[in-house]
Amino acid sequence: MNNEIPLADYLFQRLAQLGVGSVHGVPGDYTLTLLDSVEPAGLNWVGNANELNSGYAADAYARIKGISALVTSFGVGELSAINAVGGAYAEKAPVVHIVGTTPVAAQNAGACLHHSLGDGNFRVFANMYKSVTVAQANLIDAKEAPRLIDMVLRECILQSRPVYIEVPTDMVGALVAAPTGLIDLSTPGYSKLLEDEMVDKLLEKIQQAKRPMIFVDGFAARFDIRGDLNELIRRTAFPTLTTPFGKSLVNEKLPNFHGVYIGLVGSPEHSAWVKSRDLVLHFGPLPSDVNTFGFTASPNAEATVTLEADTITIGSTSASPTKHHGIRIKSLLEKLVAKLDGVKLAVAEPFPENPEDPRQLLKSLPTPASDSIVDQYSFWLRISEFFRPGDIILTETGTASYGGQSFVLPEDTMLINSSIWLSIGYMLAASQGVSLAQREMVKEGTRRPGRTILFEGEGSLQMSAQSISDIIRNRLDVTIIVVNNNGYTIERMIHGFNASYNNVQPWRNLEAPSYFGAPENDPSYPVTTRKAHNWGELESVLADPLIQQGKGLNMVEVFMNIDDAPVSLKKFGAYLAVRNSKGQS
Template identity: 40%
Template structure:
C-alpha cells in the first residue's frame, strides 16, 4: 500500500480533487468556465456539471482567455481551462493582458500524468526534449501565484491559496492538474470553511498616522480634486471612493482606464482627465489644483494621451492597494480601502470648487450640422444619450477606446477596455465573457464597439455567443482598416488595409436562428431611428450593426496619442 493510499484511508470525507477545485470556484461566484477541451483536461471537465458550473466552450484558447477576462471584469473573478503546451501557450497573450491590467483569472492547465513527466517521456504537445517545466516557467511570469498539484496531501491547500491570491491581488493564477491527479482524493471537509478572501487589515497605528497626514494636506488645500483610475475597480475600492466623492463634493474626474469607477451622474463629476486628450475644461481644473487625490492610478501612455499628464508629485496623494504616497513620502503596506474609509469619517470642512460641466450634448461643430456622415465627434455623445443604467460597454483598442471618453455614462455602467495591454481583437472575446456574466446578473445589456480590422482577429466568438444564447449588441465600425495604426505610421500603406467582409452575414454562417438581427447603418438618421427602436434596445438574441464611418476620421484624443507614439517610435 502506497503512502497516498494510506493518506486517503485517513480522510473522513474523501473527495476527488477535481470536484474540490470546481466547488471552490463555485464558492467564489464563478458559474461558467471558459476554455477549449484537450486530452489532458477532458476527464476533469466531466466534474463541472455536478459542481454547478457551465462549460462555455470557446473557438480557441486565445479567445477563451479574452472571454475569461471580460467575465471577471463583470463578476469579479473567472476561470479558464486549457490543455498542456499547445492550449496554454495559445492563451498566454490574453493572460498577459489580464496580468498587466489586474484582472483575476484562475487558469487551470490539464497536464500529462506525473509519472510521464518524471520519466521525461516523448509525448505530444511537448517540445520533444523531456522538459515538462518550460511552460510552467513561461506562465509564472504572468501569474501572481503558481500551484502545481502533484501530491494529494497538499493539493487542497494549494488550491485554496491560489484562489485567495487571485482574488486579493487581482491577477491571474496558474494551477496545473496532471491527469493522474484528477481523481486523487482530498479532504472534502475543508469545503465547510470558506476561503478567506478578506484583505489583510492595515496596522491601526500606521493607518491612523497616514490618515492624519492625508487630512492635513486635504483640509489645507484651496482647490483639491479627485482623480480615479483603474485600480480602484480592480482592487474593489469603488464603494470607498463613491463615499469619498459623495461626502466631499470635490470635483471628481476619471482617467480613461477608470471609466465606470465613479457614478457619472454625480453633480461633481467632471469627466475624463488624460492630459492633452482631456474632455473640454478638465485639464485646466486638474492641472491648476493644489492637491490631487489620485486613486488607483496606472499612468501608461494611452491612459495619459501620450504621457501628457501635467501633475506634479508635490501636489499629489497616491492611493494604491499596497501603499499610500503623500507628496514625496511613501507609506508601504498600507491598503487604500481602510485609509479612504477613515478619511471620509474624519474629513471635516473642505474647500470645494466647481466642476466643469459634462454632458452628452453634441459639440458646437455638430449641433447645427446638416451632414448625414457619422463622425466620432457626433457619435459618442449620441451613444451617451442612448445608454441605460447598468449597461456593460466594451470598447476595442483604437477609435472606440478613445471615443468613449466623450460619453457621459448613466449610473452603474460597467466599462471594459484594454487600454494598457491593447491587444486588438480582445474586445470580441471579452464581449462574450461579459455577456455571459450579464446573463447571470439579469437585465443588463452588453454593448460592444469594435473596429472592422480588430473584429477579423476574433470574429469566431460570435459563434460562442450564439451557442450560449447570449444577446449582446455588437457595433462593427467599418472604416476600412487599422485607423489607429494609420495615424501612427503608414497612412496609405497596404499593411493597414483589410479585406472587406460582410459582417452582418457572418452570424448566419455560424448558425444564427430567426431571432438574430443584422443592420447596416450609414447615416445619422438611420442610427437615431435604430436607437429609438424598442425591440433593438431590449434584445433577446445577438444583434449586429455595421456602422459606417469615414476612413480618415478619429477622436481627437486618438490623434494626439498616436502622434506621441509615432514620435517615441522614431
C-alpha cells in the same frame, strides 16, 4: 464518515465558493476527465471555439464578477491563451488558469509526448507562465494539493491577477481532504492602527487643502469601492477627473465631475490647473503612456496621495516617497467618509470652464442631415443617448476606445476599455464574458438588469470573430456595433495612411450570425442585423425596439469615412509617430 473527495472536485468546489459560475476554455485530451467535475460542482461549462478567445472572455468575466476560471490543455492550449493571460496580468483581472498536463510518471521519465517540444522538458510552459501569473501550483502530491489550491486562489483574489494551476491527468481522481470552511481572504499585514492613523492624516490634509482634486483611475474598479468613492466625491465637492481607464467609475451627474483628463490632447489651461493642485487623491493608478496621453496627464507628484488596494503613498517624489502597507482601501474609505460628517471644508477652487466637456457638447450638437455620412465626432457623443442605467459598454482598442472618451454615461453604467495591453480583438471575446457575468449576477440579485453593448472596429472583429459563435452557443444577449471605416484606422493615424498593410479584407460582417449557426425565427433568442450608411439610417436602427431591448444577438454595422477619427486619436497618433521615429520615451 468519508471526508475525502477527488482532487478535481475540490478545485471546482473552491471556485464555486469564490463566486465563479461558469468555466471558460477548450477541451483537450489532457483535460477531459478534469472537465467531468465542472457540472457536479454546480458550474456551467462555456465551451469556447479557441483558447485565445476563452482567455479574453475569462478576463472580462473576472472584471465583472471578481474572479474567473479558464481551462486549457498543456502546451498548445495554454500557449494559445498566454496572450490573454498576459493582458489579465497587465490590467489586473483575477483569472484562474487551470492546465491539464501529462501524467506525472511520463513527466518524470522525460517522455516524448504530443503537445510537448519533444525534448523531455515538461516545465518549459509553466516557466513561461511565471512571468504573467502571481502564484503557481503543480498538483503532483495529493496531500499538498488542497493547501496549494487554497494558496493560489487566495493570491488570485488578493492581488487581482492571474494564477496558474497544473493538474496532471493521473491526479484528477486522487483523493484529497474535502474543503472545510472558506478560504482566508484577509489582507496580509493588515493593521487597524495604521489604517486609523492614515484616515486621520488624510482628513487633516483634506481640511488643510486649498486647491484639492480627486483623480480616479481604472484599477480602483478592482477594489469594490465604487459606492464609497462616489460618496467621498459628493461629500467633499472636490473637483474630480478620471483617466480613460477610470471612466465610468464616477457618477457623471455629480456637479464636481469634470470628465477625462487628457493631458496634451486637451487645453494648456486644464493641464496647468491640474499641476497647480496642493492635494490630489489618486485612486488605483495605471501610469501607462496610453492612459496618460504620453505621460502628460499626470498630477503633481509631490501633492499626490496614491491609494491602492492595501497601500497608501503620501507624496510620490522619487527621493522620499512615504509608502504605507497594511491598510484596506474599502474600510479606509468608509472610515474617512464617516469622519467627514460635521467637518468644515474649504470651498475648492473650481475647475476651469471646459468647452470640450462632452455633456455640454452633446446639448449643443446640431442635428445632422439625414442623408449625411456618420461622422466620428458626432457619433460618439450622440450614441450616449442610446445608453441606459445598468448597461455595460465595451470599446475596442483603437477608434472606439478614443471615441468612448466622449461618452456621456448614465448613472450605474460600466465602461470597459484597455489602457495598457491593447490587444486588438480582445473586446469582442470580452463581450461574451461580460454578458455571461451580467446574466449570472442579475439572476443572483447582485446586479441590476442591463445590456452588454460593444463598439468594435471591422478590422478588430477579424481578430476574434469566433467569439460570435461562443455568444450564440451560450445564448447571450450582446449588441455589437461595428464601426466600418475600411481598415486599421488607429494604425493609419500613426503611420502608413495609404499603406497596404493597414488594409483589411472586406467581410460581409452581418452574415456572421448565420455562418456561426444562430437560430432562425426563434423568439426566445432573436437575432437582428442592421446597417447604417448615413445619419437617417442610424437613427432608424437605434429606434428599432429589438435593438433598444438588447435581447439576443444584435449586430449593427455603421459605415464611416476612412480618414475620419476622434480628435484625441489623431493627436495621440501624431505623438506616437514622433516618439517611434525619434526613440523618445
